[in-house]
Amino acid sequence: KQEVTQIPAALSVPEGENLVLNCSFTDSAIYNLQWFRQDPGKGLTSLLLIQSSQREQTSGRLNASLDKSSGRSTLYIAASQPGDSATYLCAVGQAGTALIFGKGTTLSVSS
């Protein structure tokens, strides 16, 4: 059974710092990996989708990498801002239809 783990569970950084969020998964037979952002009391916003054949995806200050063989993905946030404060979730897509989610990393960026 696929298990998705995100470390750390919480992270606090000062504004301007570059940071990395980690996601690991136990079964490398995935179709894709998706990173989401969730603000308190809100829904999920898709940030980046990496297909299994891809190594990375970039959107603005965000860069997500995927190493399927080792079961790891990272989300790199450059020059963090207070507006980046949120919970970041990673989820893997496998055969069938459901995404399997990690429990998230709650990021706090102080000004």
Added chain:
Amino acid sequence: NAGVTQTPKFRVLKTGQSMTLLCAQDMNHEYMYWYRQDPGMGLRLIHYSVGEGTTAKGEVPDGYNVSRLKKQNFLLGLESAAPSQTSVYFCASSTWGGMGNEQFFGPGTRLTVL
């Protein structure tokens, strides 16, 4: 283009009451999903549908029923609500379930069962 919408946004029920949560999408997506999100548990799949008229069980289906009578709508029903069903419920949709399974989420419904 509203994307995925959910009604209601909030609801308080008493134990034993019933209710239906409505999810609607205007992206012509084939696949739709219902998840619940609980503290410390992450998001878990309740039921899903691969097309109009079809439904299937997910990881935590007990106590819930679903229907997909129209392609754009996916209903989640609680026949006899229990306090353990207090949660935030999210609906999502995608164009298909395999490669390229990018899912789009609604804003959620916060349900409290007393």
